[in-house]
Amino acid sequence: xxxxxxxxxxxxxxxxxxxxxxxxxxxxxxxxxxxxxxxxxxxxxxxxxxxxxxxxxxxxxxxxxxxxxxxxxxxxxxxxxxxxxxxxxxxxxxxxxxxxxxxxxxxxxxxxxxxxxxxxxxxxxxxxxxxxxxxxxxxxxxxxxxxxxxxxxxxxxxxxxxxxxxxxxxxxxxxxxxxxxxxxxxxxxxxxxxxxxxxxxxxxxxxxxxxxxxxxxxxxxxxxxxxxxxxxxxxxxxxxxxxxxxxxxxxxx
Amino acid sequence: xxxxxxxxxxxxxxxxxxxxxxxxxxxxxxxxxxxxxxxxxxxxxxxxxxxxxxxxxxxxxxxxxxxxxxxxxxxxxxxxxxxxxxxxxxxxxxxxxxxxxxxxxxxxxxxxxxxxxxxxxxxxxxxxxxxxxxxxxxxxxxxxxxxxxxxxxxxxxxxxxxxxxxxxxxxxxxxxxxxxxxxxxxxxxxxxxxxxxxxxxxxxxxxxxxxxxxxxxxxxxxxxxxxxxxxxxxxxxxxxxxxxxxxxxxxxxxxxxxxxxxxxxxxxxxxxxxxxxxxxxxxxxxxxxxxxxxxxxxxxxxxxxxxxx
Numbered sequence: 003x004x005x006x007x008x009x010x011x012x013x014x015x016x017x018x019x020x021x022x023x024x025x026x027x028x029x030x031x032x033x034x035x036x037x038x039x040x041x042x043x044x045x046x047x048x049x050x051x052x053x054x055x056x057x058x059x060x061x062x063x064x065x066x067x068x069x070x071x072x073x074x075x076x077x078x079x080x081x082x083x084x085x086x087x088x089x090x091x092x093x094x095x096x097x098x099x100x101x102x103x104x105x106x107x108x109x110x111x112x113x114x115x116x117x118x119x120x121x122x123x124x125x126x127x128x129x130x131x132x133x134x135x136x137x138x139x140x141x142x143x144x145x146x147x148x149x150x151x152x153x154x155x156x157x158x159x160x161x162x163x164x165x166x167x168x169x170x171x172x173x174x175x176x177x178x179x180x181x182x183x184x185x186x187x188x189x190x191x192x193x194x195x196x197x198x199x200x201x202x203x204x205x206x207x208x209x210x211x212x213x214x215x216x217x218x219x220x221x222x223x224x225x226x227x228x229x230x231x232x233x234x235x236x237x238x239x240x241x242x243x244x245x246x247x248x249x250x251x252x253x254x255x
Numbered sequence: 256x257x258x259x260x261x262x263x264x265x266x267x268x269x270x271x272x273x274x275x276x277x278x279x280x281x282x283x284x285x286x287x288x289x290x291x292x293x294x295x296x297x298x299x300x301x302x303x304x305x306x307x308x309x310x311x312x313x314x315x316x317x318x319x320x321x322x323x324x325x326x327x328x329x330x331x332x333x334x335x336x337x338x339x340x341x342x343x344x345x346x347x348x349x350x351x352x353x354x355x356x357x358x359x360x361x362x363x364x365x366x367x368x369x370x371x372x373x374x375x376x377x378x379x380x381x382x383x384x385x386x387x388x389x390x391x392x393x394x395x396x397x398x399x400x401x402x403x404x405x406x407x408x409x410x411x412x413x414x415x416x417x418x419x420x421x422x423x424x425x426x427x428x429x430x431x432x433x434x435x436x437x438x439x440x441x442x443x444x445x446x447x448x449x450x451x452x453x454x455x456x457x458x459x460x461x462x463x464x465x466x467x468x469x470x471x472x473x474x475x476x477x478x479x480x481x482x483x484x485x486x487x488x489x490x491x492x493x494x495x496x497x498x499x500x501x502x503x504x505x506x507x508x509x510x511x512x513x514x515x516x517x518x519x520x521x522x523x524x525x526x527x528x529x530x531x532x533x534x535x536x537x538x539x540x541x542x543x544x545x546x547x548x549x550x551x552x553x554x555x556x557x558x559x560x561x562x563x564x
Contacts, residue, residue: 090345096332098329098332
């Protein structure tokens with residue numbers, strides 16, 4: 003294992019993040035504050051409690067997930083797409099590193115950034131709502147796993163993308179709708195029965211439900227199923243990445 | 256001398272069916288500078304990319320320092336530094352950081368003293384904290400070299416290191432290459448500047464249409480090129496070499512005569528030829544000497560190759 007290489011990729015990627023630290027920090031704080039103002043205070047005050055939790059607090063896990071998933075995906079996809087775009091990928095391909103080391107470096111950095119943003123949003127929510135976290139360790143574990151798995155997905159998108167439009171396409175067309183319809187702002191039990199069934203095909207439901215359970219001890223789906231879903235999703239992403247590097251798909255002619 | 260790189264039957268066929276390399280065999284000796292000459296699209300970059308692992312070979316093997324570049328890629332690649340043709344650099348990063356990154360990527364422990372040495376040798380030390388995007392093209396090229404040298408390679412591939420570089424910088428680059436050779440680094444460079452190959456290479460390989468046409472010691476090649484010709488224009492054209500001049504290596508060339516001689520010998524025979532010409536009563540209107548250059552050999556080799564197809 004070329005640990006030195008993993009370390010170098012990680013540090014190099016994090017440097018990009020620190021160069022734009024203010025943007026990285028301010029934009030989630032502002033957008034979260036806006037969500038709280040609109041949904042938490044303006045609309046939320048007219049909404050009854052959801053499963054015994056005030057609406058403002060209820061949306062916190064969904065808000066964090068929404069940001070973490072989109073940030074992890076876009077960070078990781080950009081991280082590996084950019085070297086392809088500017089040509090510096092030659093160095094990765096000619097260095098004594100294997101796919102696992104490259105993936106750990108890039109995905110690790112992307113996941114760290116997403117985790118940072120998730121924690122910033124969590125801290126911001128404390129300013130707006132009275133929040134009590136039922137299972138702090140499980141909450142953190144879910145957050146880390148989500149950061150990792152969506153960074154893996156982003157990494158795949160970055161390798162697949164042939165231009166900047168494609169880089170934005172999947173997050174915009176697939177991830178954002180899945181997250182919005184995955185119960186970020188509502189409980190699945192609030193839906194009509196037919197939609198409750200359909201929504202179960204949305205993998206994000208399991209993640210948000212599990213994350214919300216860690217906060218409020220209530221969930222749309224059993225916690226075990228949530229863990230299984232995120233584990234399966236991570237495994238699929240790792241499998242796809244292993245295949246990509248074995249075949250050289252889109253990176254090595 | 257032992258071979259540090261051995262290429263056997265290397266073939267690269269792209270998906271479209273285009274064959275960029277056609278069963279190339281090449282031995283690179285430890286410590287030498289070999290220049291690969293060839294026109295654009297000859298397969299120079301594909302050859303280097305395949306040796307370095309950026310491109311997958313369709314067939315054939317490459318061994319570097321005795322390690323196969325696929326089955327034992329870590330050991331093989333540890334020895335190799337690559338300077339690509341394009342200025343592929345992270346624009347927003349500082350020079351020192353990109354060089355540090357390269358060293359780490361090759362699994363070497365951080366060693367800023369070594370990096371300082373490398374940057375100084377390339378006159379980049381005062382730019383170490385500058386962002387790459389602020390540098391000129393020539394400096395960016397040197398940053399690429401610094402990146403390749405950061406991990407102390409034993410074999411350095413330079414793909415067109417002086418393409419689009421001004422004369423002064425080109426000379427600097429040659430000095431850098433000479434220093435590296437003195438440190439025992441094997442250097443493979445591609446170029447289409449023949450004078451570059453003449454100036455720094457120990458051996459010269461000519462590549463065209465995906466095939467190596469020739470690999471020869473530069474000195475042997477230069478001796479072969481030592482042939483010079485003297486063209487003698489005459490006031491009155493002749494049809495055949497006059498009998499009085501039959502002892503000279505003369506041929507009729509259009510209006511005049513062509514004399515071939517070897518510059519490496521003590522006597523070229525020019526003085527006596529001119530004297531004998533006068534004795535024979537031939538009136539000269541002009542004299543012209545020409546040396547066949549590496550360029551001509553190169554052009555004729557490539558033309559032969561193209562003519563054959």
